[in-house]
Ligand SMILES: Nc1ncnc2c1ncn2[C@@H]1O[C@H](COP(=O)(O)OP(=O)(O)OP(=O)(O)O)[C@@H](O)[C@H]1O
């Protein structure tokens with residue numbers, strides 16, 4: 001047996017593994033690194049986040065990635081160069097972070113790497129009959145594995161598409177295993193660049209679980225701040241949005257898009273929700289001369305109202321539903337207030353801290369759980385491919401040498 005296969009086999013049989021979950025999301029703010037101790041598998045999965053950090057991306061990274069990010073047209077040489085470059089960079093970030101934590105790489109069983117999405121393109125978006133759903137993550141895990149010196153499981157989304165899904169949201173797999181409760185129905189809400197949710201019934205019936213993207217979380221707001229309030233990257237604590245007023249005409253135009261008329265499950269990205277989307281809504285509503293403050297306030301309202309609508313839709317007819325939020329959006333007080341104000345049945349929105357997972361670490365932890373399932377699980381059956389949750393094992397394995 002090859003020594004790497006043997007080592008992986010031993011890792012797979014371990015009661016406890018050390019798995020590093022990595023997430024680099026659509027906000028391009030940084031690489032989330034979660035060192036997780038994962039035990040069990042399937043519904044018996046337990047996770048302890050031993051360490052967590054976000055390594056911020058510098059301007060150079062953002063400039064390079066933005067040349068190709070969510071762009072229909074770009075330089076293919078740039079994409080080809082970025083693929084190994086991001087893999088190596090993520091590997092260096094992991095190696096440095098492990099050194100700063102005093103954790104030897106030999107102790108880590110595997111890295112679970114999401115990579116960097118540069119284009120997401122479900123059928124509902126491209127509408128080309130001859131093609132299916134498609135998504136592209138770069139930052140190849142061979143490069144990551146060789147640089148960090150640790151076996152890496154990556155490229156999780158392709159299998160999901162191959163088996164009938166849209167390549168996202170994948171959170172549902174980990175959400176179901178980690179967050180299911182038999183005492184309350186739960187909605188796990190994540191608000192990064194894009195917002196998504198997972199519904200977990202207290203029956204724990206896997207066939208009744210569902211998950212979907214909702215629309216924008218912070219992506220349009222971030223793009224607007226970066227264009228008009230540079231060098232700011234985002235509206236910290238909604239300081240700018242708090243100074244404006246919601247413009248109802250613009251809000252109505254923003255909410256009027258075919259994506260919102262589609263039923264769950266569906267996925268989207270900054271390919272759709274971007275500054276062009278905003279400009280088109282401003283043109284339709286004749287609101288091009290609004291102040292930057294009013295635009296920002298209206299964008300927060302747009303995200304908040306659509307997120308609340310999705311929560312209300314999910315919890316219709318149910319009395320005991322608790323919402324647990326995660327992602328950078330939990331730090332935006334105006335967004336949180338708007339969501340709550342538009343969910344009459346809710347008295348509070350919790351965050352995942354109260355369930356033992358730091359809301360900023362949640363997506364990275366979910367990829368650690370997916371890697372654990374790839375190694376030791378694979379028995380969980382959802383039985384609802386039509387709901388975008390095919391029964392699959394995800395991830396491709398890259399050895400370090
Ligand atoms: N204090 C804060 N005030 C307002 N917004 C904040 C704050 N902290 C973070 N954010 C928002 O959260 C964003 C980052 O969120 P997160 O890291 O969850 O996104 P992501 O993982 O890149 O996205 P996705 O989940 O869509 O892939 C920032 O770009 C910013 O818009």
Ligand SMILES: CC(=O)N[C@H]1[C@@H]2OC[C@@H](O2)[C@@H](O)[C@@H]1O[C@H](C)C(=O)O
Nearest residue numbers: 117120168169170171194196213363
């Ligand atoms: C293609 C892609 O990278 N999608 C991301 C993005 O960020 C949030 C939302 O859009 C979600 O669908 C997904 O990420 C999370 C981790 C997921 O798959 O669950």
